[in-house]
Amino acid sequence: MARFRLDDRVAVVTGGGSGIGAAICRAYAEQGERVVVADVNPAGGQRVADELGEAGWFHAVDVTDPASVEAGVAAAVERFGRLDVFVNNAGLGLVGTVQETQRADWDRLLNVNVTGVFNGCRAAVNQMLRQQPRGGVIVNIASVAGQIGVARRFAYCATKGAVIAMTRELSVDYVKDGIRCNAICPGTVYTPFVEGYVERFHADTKEQTIQELHARQPIGRMGRPEEVADLAVYLATDEAGFMTGSAVVLDGGWTAQ
Ligand SMILES: NC(=O)c1ccc[n+]([C@@H]2O[C@H](COP(=O)([O-])OP(=O)(O)OC[C@H]3O[C@@H](n4cnc5c(N)ncnc54)[C@H](O)[C@@H]3O)[C@@H](O)[C@H]2O)c1
Known part of the structure; x- marks a missing residue:
């Protein structure tokens, strides 16, 4: 049996219509996985799903809306039978010190980057506990900004720190249920x-x-989006079966200094 394969597994990737999310969708499909491209932008999401052929399906999802995320998971189950991997990748950036950060921008960023991950984790865990065999893998795309202070990224650093904290906590609660949860912390990609x-x-x-x-x-x-995607493949495979609650840095040495 070939290693690092995801044959016949099913993934939902939020923000799958662009950048890192699109590269994860492609890499998962290459490893034999079927993928629901879940993006708020129908043009990008449909384009990526079309590239994947039979292995891809686009479902419009706004991660800030819990019903929309649940519908994305339901679409994966209906079309492909179950949910093995959920990638919380959708995210926005925001530039500014604490003084430069306006309340409305802070709220918008937290809504997508933090509440969006909460909604994704809830919908994924609900399905992973409901299905037989139970379990699955959650991959959260955080950032080095969750590990170090990046100048003028006050709100962004706060959201990515929260993603790492949610990853660790969730991994503790569901480790006995066959659910693994890890975060990737990329440098600039x-x-x-x-x-x-x-x-x-x-x-x-x-x-x-x-x-x-x-x-x-x-x-x-x-970094290249494909380099993040290769790590997302590893985290989803059985070869990473001992790995949960980790925040893996992939940053060309940025935070090692
Ligand atoms: N590019 C980088 O340097 C970098 C570094 C570290 C972490 N990240 C993180 O990686 C993730 C992906 O970033 P990217 O560079 O590929 O960005 P991108 O802007 O290329 O893609 C983000 C995708 O998310 C989608 N999206 C935005 N809001 C959404 C919502 N409410 N619901 C569903 N989808 C939504 C967008 O439509 C887009 O397709 C983000 O979480 C980002 O914070 C990026």
Whole structure:
């Protein structure tokens, strides 16, 4: 039996229509998994699902709405039979010190990055306990911003710290139920998320800003979405069966300094 395979398993990936989420959808399908691409953006989500052919299915999901997330899980069960892996990947960024952070922006960020993960975990655990055989894997996409202070990312750091805390706590509660839960903490990864940040805040100095973002990692470059996806594959496989409650850093050495 080949190792690191996910044949016939079923995943839901929130924010699967772009960047890291899209790369996770592709990598899971490559390893034999069927994937519900759960994204609030129908254009991106449908495009990724179409790429996956029979293995993919798009379901419009807004992670801030618990009923919408539950419907995404129900769609996976209806179409593919069960839920083995749930990836809480959907997330937003926000630039600002505590003084620069407006209450409305703070609320919006917490709603997606924290409440969205709460909604995802609840819907996933409910299904994983209900099905036979019981259990499954939850993968939460946190960030190095949950481990260290990243300048002018007050709210973003708060949300990603919360994701790591939720990961650890959930892993303790359900370890006897066959549910494993781990977080990935990427450094800077070149995706539309980063492109949007550069466009919005550094439109006049794009090239220089991109060079600085590469240089932030001692390894000398930003990460690739596929590199995060490969770790998400590992965490979902039986080979990672001893691993739960971890926050795995994947950051080109950024936090090792
Ligand atoms: N790119 C990086 O440098 C980096 C680094 C560390 C962590 N992360 C985290 O990785 C995750 C993915 O980031 P990315 O860079 O691929 O971003 P991205 O902007 O390319 O993709 C995010 C996806 O999430 C979707 N989304 C947003 N709000 C949603 C909602 N309410 N419900 C459902 N879907 C929603 C978007 O439509 C989009 O398809 C985020 O949680 C982000 O915080 C990114």
